[in-house]
Amino acid sequence: xxxxxxxxxxxxxxxxxxxxxxxxxxxxxxxxxxxxxxxxxxxxxxxxxxxxxxxxxxxxxxxxxxxxxxxxxxxxxxxxxxxxxxxxxxxxxxxxxxxxxxxxxxxxxxxxxxxxxxxxxxxxxxxxxxxxxxxxxxxxxxxxxxxxxxxxxxxxxxxxxxxxxxxxxxxxxxxxxxxxxxxxxxxxxxxxxxxxxxxxxxxxxxxxxxxxxxxxxxxxxxxxxxxxxxxxxxxxxxxxxxxxxxxxxxxxxxxxxxxxxxxxxxxxxxxxxxxxxxxxxxxxxxxxxxxxxxxxxxxxxxxxxxxxxxxxxxxxxxxxxxxxxxxxxxxxxxxxxxxxxxxxxxxxxxxxxxxxxxxxxxxxxxxxxxxxxxxxxxxxxxxxxxxxxxxxxxxxxxxxxxxxxxxxxxxxxxxxxxxxxxxxxxxxxxx
Amino acid sequence: xxxxxxxxxxxxxxxxxxxxxxxxxxxxxxxxxxxxxxxxxxxxxxxxxxxxxxxxxxxxxxxxxxxxxxxxxxxxxxxxxxxxxxxxxxxxxxxxxxxxxxxxxxxxxxxxxxxxxxxxxxxxxxxxxxxxxxxxxxxxxxxxxxxxxxxxxxxxxxxxxxxxxxxxxxxxxxxxxxxxxxxxxxxxxxxxxxxxxxxxxxxxxxxxxxxxxxxxxxxxxxxxxxxxxxxxxxxxxxxxxxxxxxxxxxxxxxxxxxxxxxxxxxxxxxxxxxxxxxxxxxxxxxxxxxxxxxxxxxxxxxxxxxxxxxxxxxxxxxxxxxxxxxxxxxxxxxxxxxxxxxxxxxxxxxxxxxxxxxxxxxxxxxxxxxxxxxxxxxxxxxxxxxxxxxxxxxxxxxxxxxxxxxxxxxxxxxxxxxxxxxxxxxxxxxx
Numbered sequence: 082x083x084x085x086x087x088x089x090x091x092x093x094x095x096x097x098x099x100x101x102x103x104x105x106x107x108x109x110x111x112x113x114x115x116x117x118x119x120x121x122x123x124x125x126x127x128x129x130x131x132x133x134x135x136x137x138x139x140x141x142x143x144x145x146x147x148x149x150x151x152x153x154x155x156x157x158x159x160x161x162x163x164x165x166x167x168x169x170x171x172x173x174x175x176x177x178x179x180x181x182x183x184x185x186x187x188x189x190x191x192x193x194x195x196x197x198x199x200x201x202x203x204x205x206x207x208x209x210x211x212x213x214x215x216x217x218x219x220x221x222x223x224x225x226x227x228x229x230x231x232x233x234x235x236x237x238x239x240x241x242x243x244x245x246x247x248x249x250x251x252x253x254x255x256x257x258x259x260x261x262x263x264x265x266x267x268x269x270x271x272x273x274x275x276x277x278x279x280x281x282x283x284x285x286x287x288x289x290x291x292x293x294x295x296x297x298x299x300x301x302x303x304x305x306x307x308x309x310x311x312x313x314x315x316x317x318x319x320x321x322x323x324x325x326x327x328x329x330x331x332x333x334x335x336x337x338x339x340x341x342x343x344x345x346x347x348x349x350x351x352x353x354x355x356x357x358x359x360x361x362x363x364x365x366x367x368x369x370x371x372x373x374x375x376x377x378x379x380x381x382x383x384x385x386x387x388x389x390x391x392x393x394x395x396x397x398x399x400x401x402x403x404x405x406x407x408x409x410x411x412x413x414x415x416x417x418x419x420x421x422x423x424x425x426x427x428x429x430x431x432x433x434x435x436x437x438x439x440x441x442x443x444x445x446x447x448x449x450x451x452x453x454x455x456x457x458x459x460x461x462x463x464x465x466x467x468x469x470x471x472x473x474x475x476x477x478x479x480x481x482x483x484x485x486x487x488x489x490x491x492x493x494x495x496x497x498x499x500x501x502x503x504x505x506x507x508x509x510x511x512x
Numbered sequence: 513x514x515x516x517x518x519x520x521x522x523x524x525x526x527x528x529x530x531x532x533x534x535x536x537x538x539x540x541x542x543x544x545x546x547x548x549x550x551x552x553x554x555x556x557x558x559x560x561x562x563x564x565x566x567x568x569x570x571x572x573x574x575x576x577x578x579x580x581x582x583x584x585x586x587x588x589x590x591x592x593x594x595x596x597x598x599x600x601x602x603x604x605x606x607x608x609x610x611x612x613x614x615x616x617x618x619x620x621x622x623x624x625x626x627x628x629x630x631x632x633x634x635x636x637x638x639x640x641x642x643x644x645x646x647x648x649x650x651x652x653x654x655x656x657x658x659x660x661x662x663x664x665x666x667x668x669x670x671x672x673x674x675x676x677x678x679x680x681x682x683x684x685x686x687x688x689x690x691x692x693x694x695x696x697x698x699x700x701x702x703x704x705x706x707x708x709x710x711x712x713x714x715x716x717x718x719x720x721x722x723x724x725x726x727x728x729x730x731x732x733x734x735x736x737x738x739x740x741x742x743x744x745x746x747x748x749x750x751x752x753x754x755x756x757x758x759x760x761x762x763x764x765x766x767x768x769x770x771x772x773x774x775x776x777x778x779x780x781x782x783x784x785x786x787x788x789x790x791x792x793x794x795x796x797x798x799x800x801x802x803x804x805x806x807x808x809x810x811x812x813x814x815x816x817x818x819x820x821x822x823x824x825x826x827x828x829x830x831x832x833x834x835x836x837x838x839x840x841x842x843x844x845x846x847x848x849x850x851x852x853x854x855x856x857x858x859x860x861x862x863x864x865x866x867x868x869x870x871x872x873x874x875x876x877x878x879x880x881x882x883x884x885x886x887x888x889x890x891x892x893x894x895x896x897x898x899x900x901x902x903x904x905x906x907x908x909x910x911x912x913x914x915x916x917x918x919x920x921x922x923x924x925x926x927x928x929x930x931x932x933x934x935x936x937x938x939x940x941x942x943x
Contacts, residue, residue, distance in 0.1 A: 317687050511940070
């Protein structure tokens with residue numbers, strides 16, 4: 082399975098990116114129908130608004146579209162009662178080029194409303210520039226990549242319509258009137274129709290204008306409308322497995338884990354080596370953590386606002402920091418890093434994990450006043466989506482014992498970063 | 513979505529159970545094809561052997577079948593190189609009435625081998641008693657419930673064949689030779705064919721005996737064989753969403769979360785109230801934890817091997833214990849409970865979480881010798897799949913402050929139980 086990382090922000094997996102892609106030679110916008118009621122989740126919050134690591138699902142999908150430079154506008158279509166909620170989400174997470182449109186009673190009516198924004202002005206918003214190609218993508222498929230978007234757009238330009246497909250996971254069968262098997266379909270000849278899909282704007286808009294009430298009320302497949310009303314046979318594009326639709330509660334669990342996987346892949350170690358012991362621990366930790374995650378930076382200079390290197394790390398969307406403190410009872414480096422993270426608004430989209438490492442001899446008093454201030458500090462910064470954990474390394478010069486301690490520390494730090502559980506923020510772990 | 517809990521052991525969700533179900537009036541056995549190579553997981557370990565909370569996926573599916581009293585035999589069909597591995601799994605997790613059979617090159621050949629064990633004796637095993645009805649179920653669908661098994665067996669008895677179906681999540685489309693949309697199917701008229709399926713033994717066995725090489729090599733659908741070779745139109749039964757097949761990495765994440773949900777639903781508080789403060793904390797904790805999980809027992813008697821109530825709790829498959837220790841520096845109650853858990857082999861199928869709670873004034877020395885022995889003890893019992901965590905309650909008589917502490921403790925304990933992360937075993941959390 083392809084890594085979901087790139088779907089979560091260009092920089093997250095920059096090594097894997099094949100360099101900047103060309104933009105398609107057409108103007109492109111996107112419509113995200115997000116009006117579903119979430120029946121299949123067993124009622125409650127519609128799935129597009131369900132929380133995933135502190136952010137509603139729909140925000141991840143908007144983000145996946147937003148980062149594609151050649152998509153000019155993103156239209157999110159929500160039911161009337163969710164218009165304000167959606168506007169709040171766009172504002173809170175700083176989504177650009179995104180417009181909220183009120184949907185209709187069914188999926189097709191909602192998509193039609195989304196398209197209409199480009200041809201009819203309405204009270205709440207100006208007329209947007211009509212694109213040559215329009216992408217239609219579900220708000221509940223957050224892991225869409227630029228690559229498949231590019232492919233469907235190019236195919237739509239050539240064929241008028243295009244859609245992503247996947248192999249069938251289960252055999253599809255037809256039943257007879259009495260609920261018995263009539264026949265089963267040959268899996269090799271059929272495909273599951275997924276999203277994204279793309280259309281020449283006029284083709285799909287014209288199809289919707291001619292669409293019967295029956296199609297509006299009971300249909301779900303845009304490719305079908307393009308075929309029926311615009312005589313356009315869509316080009317089918319094999320998509321990656323990540324395109325799957327968040328449908329059941331288990332899909333939310335899966336999406337949450339994939340997001341956590343993606344943002345826990347790299348970390349930055351701040352190792353300010355005035356103190357020789359602390360420096361050694363930082364060096365050893367680096368060696369161990371390399372086996373678990375990509376260590377993108379190990380600074381050995383003092384943390385400061387003017388540290389260009391650190392600023393670049395933040396630009397590369399690193400969300401995990403291990404800060405080795407020189408002073409076993411002090412939090413100076415941790416404080417400085419927190420200040421930079423806060424100034425940069427580094428934790429708007431994802432929580433930032435900061436592990437403050439201190440050397441100590443465990444027989445001594447443990448919860449010193451410094452440790453108590455860490456707990457207090459953690460409570461403060463948690464409000465800003467920064468998860469601060471304390472970490473004591475039981476430092477002894479015995480090399481064998483030290484390596485064992487460092488190995489344990491590596492596992493614990495990796496687990497803290499992977500789980501990023503806000504409940505444990507302010508706790509002090511010991512290795 | 514139905515809770516997966518009941519799929520994980522009868523006792524887990526006993527309140528929700530509609531009382532003992534009748535057994536179907538036929539003899540029943542089950543064949544679990546488990547020969548897949550796991551291509552869709554991106555190579556590596558085949559998915560049926562992937563680890564889920566410390567146990568291979570296939571073991572959960574065997575367990576789901578095993579707990580159904582009226583299934584007499586479970587045949588797990590694995591590829592030749594996994595026969596020993598599967599036998600080891602059956603032995604390690606104490607699965608009863610389960611036989612390993614070597615599979616063939618394809619799914620259908622493997623199922624046929626599984627059926628043959630009832631009619632041909634072979635070197636490695638005795639002839640098993642041929643059942644009237646045979647269930648066929650995928651090893652990678654661990655959340656199967658007795659209810660749907662009962663329904664397909666009853667329908668198979670009446671119709672000769674039966675299978676679980678689900679609504680289609682995506683539209684199914686047929687493509688033309690040039691990779692364009694030919695037509696889309698009306699989602700209302702088709703269903704996804706899932707597992708379990710059940711057959712009168714002779715009907716499916718006869719179908720396999722007549723099966724062409726093409727069907728053996730390229731087919732996947734047993735219902736199709738019953739129709740083609742035995743002229744039997746299977747009865748289709750609407751199944752619950754939990755029947756889904758673990759196919760991609762994301763499905764493993766989802767399954768892992770559902771398993772953790774199921775085993776974190778109830779806990780037992782051991783509150784040995786000689787010390788008045790400890791007793792109060794135990795009482796308040798009970799009040800808070802009730803909001804998160806089902807507290808099935810709060811014992812206030814001393815923990816002992818002869819405590820019938822505690823033995824019953826273990827029988828009810830409770831995997832989570834909070835032990836309030838009387839002595840802030842002692843682990844007496846924790847030790848006693850550990851002894852009982854070990855004697856009962858309580859952690860064979862799932863890890864057991866034990867949270868050892870101690871009252872302390874935080875200004876005092878923290879990592880007392882008792883706390884160090886907890887860390888050491890945790891390392892010992894972790895080998896036996898028992899996850900021991902230390903927990904300090906910063907006890908002050910100020911009521912307002914105490915309630916805040918208790919609320920935090922409730923959230924932390926709930927998170928420890930839900931995450932059951934072995935890496936954090938031996939850590940000491942503070943509220």
